[in-house]
Amino acid sequence: MATFVQWVHVSSAVVGVGGMAFLLFILYPSVGVLKDEQRGALLRAVLGRFRWVTWSVIILLVASGLYNVKLVWLVPWGPYWTFLTIKIVLAFLVFAIVLFLTIPLGIFERFRQRRSMWLSIAFGLAMTVILISAYLRRG
Ligand code: HEM
Known part of the structure; x- marks a missing residue:
C-alpha cells in the first residue's frame, strides 16, 4: 500500500509540475505566432483542460501526502518536522495560486x-517543495 501511495504522490507531482513547466516554457512563449482571436480561443481551451488536471492532482497530492504523514508520524521532533512543515505550507501556497488561476x-x-x-512563482515554489522532499527522503 505504501508503495502504491508513494507512486500516486510522485506521479501527481510529476504531472502537476510538468504541466506548469509546459505552460510557462513552451506554450505561453509560443502563442505569439497566432492572431489575437485564435490565441484567446487556444488559451481558453487549454485552461479548461488544465483546470481539471490540476484539481485532480491537488486532491491526489493532499490525500497521498496525508497518508505519507501518517507513515512518518513516529519520527522524533526535530529538523525533519521543521522541513516537512515548511514543505506542506509551500505546497498549500502552490495549490492556492493554481486554484486562483x-x-x-x-x-x-x-x-x-x-x-x-503567478505561474512562475507557483513553479518556483513547487521546485522548492521537490528539493525539500528530496532532503526529507535522504534524511
Ligand atoms: C506541490 C505539492 C507537492 C509536491 C510537488 C510533492 C512532492 C513530493 C516528492 C517528490 C516526494 C518524495 C517521494 C520519494 O522520494 O519517493 C514527497 C514525499 C512526501 N510528501 Fe509530498 N509533495 C507535495 C505535497 C505534499 C503535501 C500537501 C503533503 C502533506 C499533506 C506531502 C507530504 C509528503 C510526505 C510526508 C512525504 C515523505 C517524506 C519522506 O520521504 O520522509 N506532500 N513529496
Missing part, C-alpha cells in the same frame, strides 16, 4: 491578468 470566478480575474507571473 483556474477557478472560473470574476473575483480572480485581476489575478489571472498576470497569469505568467
